[in-house]
Amino acid sequence: MNIINLFKVALRAIASNKFRSFLSMLGIIIGVAAVIIMMAIGQGSKESIRQNISQMGTNIIMIRPGADMRGGVRQDPSAMQTLKVEDYKRIDQEKRFISHVSPEVTASGQAINGANNTSTSLYGEMPEYLDIKQWSVSDGECFTEEDVKKSAKVCLIGKTVADELFPNGQDPVGRTLRFKSIPFRVVGVLKSKGYNSFGMDQDNLMIAPYTTVMKRVLAQNYLSSINCSALTEELTDKAIEELTTVLRSNHKISGEADNDFTIRSQEEMMQTMSSTMDTITIILVVAAAFSLLVAGIGIMNIMLVSVTERTREIGLRMSVGATGLDISNQFLIESVMISITGGVLGIIVGYLGTLICNKFGLPTSIPLWSILVSFAVCTVIGIGFGYFPAQKAANMDPIEAIRYE
Amino acid sequence: MAEDKKVIIELDNVKRNFIVGSETVHALRGVSFKVHQGEFVTIMGTSGSGKSTLLNQLGCLDTPTSGEYYLDGVSVRTMSKRQRARLRNLKIGFVFQNYNLLAKSTSVENVELPLMYNSRYSAAQRREAAVKALQAVGLGDRLNHKSNQMSGGQMQRVAIARALVNDPAVILADEATGNLDTRTSFEMLVLFQKLHAEGRTIIFVTHNPDIARYSSRNIMLRDGKIRSDEINTNILSAAEALAKLPKPQDD
Ligand SMILES: Nc1ncnc2c1ncn2[C@@H]1O[C@H](COP(=O)(O)OP(=O)(O)OP(=O)(O)O)[C@@H](O)[C@H]1O
Numbered sequence: 001m002n003i004i005n006l007f008k009v010a011l012r013a014i015a016s017n018k019f020r021s022f023l024s025m026l027g028i029i030i031g032v033a034a035v036i037i038m039m040a041i042g043q044g045s046k047e048s049i050r051q052n053i054s055q056m057g058t059n060i061i062m063i064r065p066g067a068d069m070r071g072g073v074r075q076d077p078s079a080m081q082t083l084k085v086e087d088y089k090r091i092d093q094e095k096r097f098i099s100h101v102s103p104e105v106t107a108s109g110q111a112i113n114g115a116n117n118t119s120t121s122l123y124g125e126m127p128e129y130l131d132i133k134q135w136s137v138s139d140g141e142c143f144t145e146e147d148v149k150k151s152a153k154v155c156l157i158g159k160t161v162a163d164e165l166f167p168n169g170q171d172p173v174g175r176t177l178r179f180k181s182i183p184f185r186v187v188g189v190l191k192s193k194g195y196n197s198f199g200m201d202q203d204n205l206m207i208a209p210y211t212t213v214m215k216r217v218l219a220q221n222y223l224s225s226i227n228c229s230a231l232t233e234e235l236t237d238k239a240i241e242e243l244t245t246v247l248r249s250n251h252k253i254s255g256e257a258d259n260d261f262t263i264r265s266q267e268e269m270m271q272t273m274s275s276t277m278d279t280i281t282i283i284l285v286v287a288a289a290f291s292l293l294v295a296g297i298g299i300m301n302i303m304l305v306s307v308t309e310r311t312r313e314i315g316l317r318m319s320v321g322a323t324g325l326d327i328s329n330q331f332l333i334e335s336v337m338i339s340i341t342g343g344v345l346g347i348i349v350g351y352l353g354t355l356i357c358n359k360f361g362l363p364t365s366i367p368l369w370s371i372l373v374s375f376a377v378c379t380v381i382g383i384g385f386g387y388f389p390a391q392k393a394a395n396m397d398p399i400e401a402i403r404y405e
Numbered sequence: 406m407a408e409d410k411k412v413i414i415e416l417d418n419v420k421r422n423f424i425v426g427s428e429t430v431h432a433l434r435g436v437s438f439k440v441h442q443g444e445f446v447t448i449m450g451t452s453g454s455g456k457s458t459l460l461n462q463l464g465c466l467d468t469p470t471s472g473e474y475y476l477d478g479v480s481v482r483t484m485s486k487r488q489r490a491r492l493r494n495l496k497i498g499f500v501f502q503n504y505n506l507l508a509k510s511t512s513v514e515n516v517e518l519p520l521m522y523n524s525r526y527s528a529a530q531r532r533e534a535a536v537k538a539l540q541a542v543g544l545g546d547r548l549n550h551k552s553n554q555m556s557g558g559q560m561q562r563v564a565i566a567r568a569l570v571n572d573p574a575v576i577l578a579d580e581a582t583g584n585l586d587t588r589t590s591f592e593m594l595v596l597f598q599k600l601h602a603e604g605r606t607i608i609f610v611t612h613n614p615d616i617a618r619y620s621s622r623n624i625m626l627r628d629g630k631i632r633s634d635e636i637n638t639n640i641l642s643a644a645e646a647l648a649k650l651p652k653p654q655d656d
């Protein structure tokens with residue numbers, strides 16, 4: 001029988017058992033929708049993280065004290081004090097592939113203005129930090145290099161800190177707040193950046209000259225990190241090389257000895273993040289895919305019932321000249337149609353599902369290939385689980401089949 | 406018998422054994438005969454005498470354990486399943502006792518069925534042939550009736566049209582009137598006689614000895630063997646017999 005007639009026959013068989021066909025499709029619909037939604041959430045989160053990280057600037061390079069921790073070995077606390085101000089100064093003097101560099105020390109604690117207080121983080125930086133992060137000041141201005149030299153007690157504050165400490169629309173610029181009982185004069189308010197994709201408030205911070213934070217707040221002589229920006233994203237690798245050389249010579253590390261610092265580029269962080277997200281997505285999708293397997297077994301079950309019910313019809317078709325292949329094709333196409341129809345409905349349901357997820361704030365993005373893969377998987381399920389029932393039908397003896405009651 | 410006519414069916418010492426457990430059932434114990442084009446043969450015999458088994462051989466649904474069967478000159482015994490399916494499609498028309506129509510399908514669709522498995526027919530040709538066959542059995546006005554909306558007689562007519570549609574070398578009927586009342590049975594006989602008159606070859610298995618009188622030849626089976634094989638020189642007219650039947654009260 002030609003393919004068009006086979007489709008007509010299959011369509012008819014499905015239509016004459018609408019409810020049953022729908023039930024066996026339901027498994028596929030749920031399975032495919034689950035896979036699509038999981039992939040969409042995985043992909044969406046990945047994209048939003050990527051976007052966030054790249055908004056932070058893809059040419060940022062971070063230097064942290066201590067050897068590369070990726071092995072998970074514990075390091076003793078002194079290893080975390082290897083970055084010094086001299087390291088920063090030398091990088092700043094010798095930089096070639098680096099446009100900006102800023103040392104960093106951090107402290108967290110309460111910021112107080114009269115009766116208002118909030119817990120926040122204080123970053124000790126150079127003014128160049130804003131260039132590295134591509135942040136800007138919306139109100140007032142940044143502290144100066146002069147302030148850094150003098151360890152002046154001045155600071156920039158984030159929008160959240162400004163709102164918490166200076167309610168009722170007071171202008172914070174020029175006023176003084178206290179951080180750990182040390183007074184800081186506010187010289188500017190940072191432009192609001194909102195929340196990042198990990199749900200962190202990026203406006204809850206204070207920035208002051210690093211010298212001030214080191215001497216007056218923390219009384220420490222080492223840095224928590226050094227942030228740099230490469231001249232361009234493409235020069236990141238060159239910049240990392242340059243930094244490594246400078247720091248190794250400054251720390252007198254020679255030959256095969258390991259670095260006592262770690263350099264990471266934003267790009268690298270992004271890749272690490274992406275691959276973690278990929279792993280999570282794969283786990284979710286595999287779980288969803290198991291429901292497709294169950295759905296396939298459901299289809300096989302229905303097809304076996306259908307073959308038994310239509311034994312007489314099979315016998316008749318054979319006696320008027322249908323070959324085993326004709327019969328097996330008929331049932332295969334029927335099961336493929338059930339699973340593909342289920343697949344298409346599943347894609348639609350999955351799409352609606354992702355819209356709902358989106359409404360609830362989950363970042364989603366349906367990759368085109370996930371639709372194609374769903375389609376292919378449904379076809380494979382239809383053929384795979386329809387094969388056994390179809391063979392059962394094709395191998396019937398026409399004489400017995402036509403007498404079947 | 407017109408000896409100059411073409412031989413459609415030739416059986417040469419056909420045997421068919423069934424192994425049931427440790428026993429062998431000899432359903433056919435060496436059957437030989439020839440059927441020429443245009444013959445209307447009835448096959449009779451007691452239950453279990455091997456009529457259906459013989460008809461299955463003739464219809465290429467089964468193959469002999471030994472012996473040769475030639476249909477339209479080709480040997481069937483050595484054919485593959487696939488080849489036999491093709492042969493049935495082109496050369497055989499079956500009429501069953503219980504009609505075996507596809508439920509929920511119209512007369513035309515039912516009659517088209519054999520042609521669906523013949524790639525040489527286009528959709529239009531299929532329909533044309535089906536309509537012609539339905540007209541030949543007197544159902545020209547019931548083309549699009551569903552099979553479950555029809556009487557037994559009408560369903561059997563559709564089945565006969567389906568057996569005719571591929572212009573087969575032989576029409577095989579197993580108890581084709583078994584489920585019908587006397588009047589409708591005679592209507593079927595009229596139809597078979599008409600097909601016979603048009604030159605078709607018909608083999609008709611029946612329990613009813615009366616039917617033999619309307620055919621051109623009668624073969625009696627007993628215990629898997631031919632007991633008698635007689636030409637009927639005095640063929641009765643089914644149309645006349647139908648006219649003499651008492652009319653139903655409400656007609
Ligand atoms: N598939 C089979 N397996 C085993 N034995 C069979 C099979 N088919 C037929 N037989 C046996 O072969 C013999 C002939 O059976 P067949 O059906 O040909 O008889 P029949 O003349 O058609 O009888 P009826 O008039 O009741 O239809 C019977 O004894 C039957 O039991």
Ligand SMILES: [Mg+2]
Nearest residue numbers: 456457458579
């Ligand atoms: Mg029988």
